[in-house]
Amino acid sequence: MAIERTLSIIKPDAVAKNVIGQIYSRFEGAGLKIVAARMTQLSREEAEGFYAAHKERGFFKDLVDFMVSGPVMIQALEGENAVLAHRDLMGATDPKKAEKGTIRADFAESIDANAVHGSDAVDAAKVEIAYFFPGFAA
Numbered sequence: 001m002a003i004e005r006t007l008s009i010i011k012p013d014a015v016a017k018n019v020i021g022q023i024y025s026r027f028e029g030a031g032l033k034i035v036a037a038r039m040t041q042l043s044r045e046e047a048e049g050f051y052a053a054h055k056e057r058g059f060f061k062d063l064v065d066f067m068v069s070g071p072v073m074i075q076a077l078e079g080e081n082a083v084l085a086h087r088d089l090m091g092a093t094d095p096k097k098a099e100k101g102t103i104r105a106d107f108a109e110s111i112d113a114n115a116v117h118g119s120d121a122v123d124a125a126k127v128e129i130a131y132f133f134p135g136f137a138a
C-alpha cells in the first residue's frame with residue numbers, strides 16, 4: 001500500500017453548516033491524517049486558478065461564485081491510498097447520486113453546493129497541495 005497525500009477542501013456550504021469537525025472525524029476514522037490545514041476566504045483569482053482545468057466548462061462561473069461565497073477549510077491529508085480513500089469518503093459529485101454514509105450524501109445539497117473537494121489523482125494532489133501550501137513538501 002502506498003502512503004499518499006491528497007488535497008481536501010471543505011467548501012463554503014459545509015463550513016456554514018458548522019460540520020468541519022464531523023468531516024474531520026470521518027477523515028480520522030478512515031486513517032487519514034491532517035498534515036496541513038488553514039481556513040481562508042478565497043479570492044476570485046485563487047478560485048479561478050485552482051479550477052483552471054474547468055475554465056471552458058459551462059459551470060465554471062457558478063463554481064467560482066460558489067467557492068468565494070464564504071470561508072473554506074483547506075487541508076492536506078496523508079495515509080494509505082489517500083487520494084482514493086478520500087474520494088470514497090466524499091461520494092459522487094452529485095449528492096443525489098452519492099452513496100449513503102458519504103460526506104456528500106450526508107451534508108451536501110446539490111451538485112454546485114457539494115460540501116467537499118478532493119484531488120482526483122496523486123499528480124493533481126501534488127499540484128493542488130503546492131497551490132495552497134507553498135513550501136510544504138507534497
Ligand code: RTP
Pocket residue numbers: 054059063092093111112113114116117118119120
Ligand atoms: P471536486 O473537484 O470539487 O472534488 O469534485 P469532483 O471531482 O467530484 O467534480 P469535478 O468534475 O472536478 O467538478 C468540480 C466541481 O464543479 C462542480 N460541477 N458542477 N453543474 C455541473 O454539471 C457540475 N459539474 C461539476 C461541482 O461542484 C464539482 O465538485
Ligand code: MG
Pocket residue numbers: 118120
Ligand atoms: Mg475534481
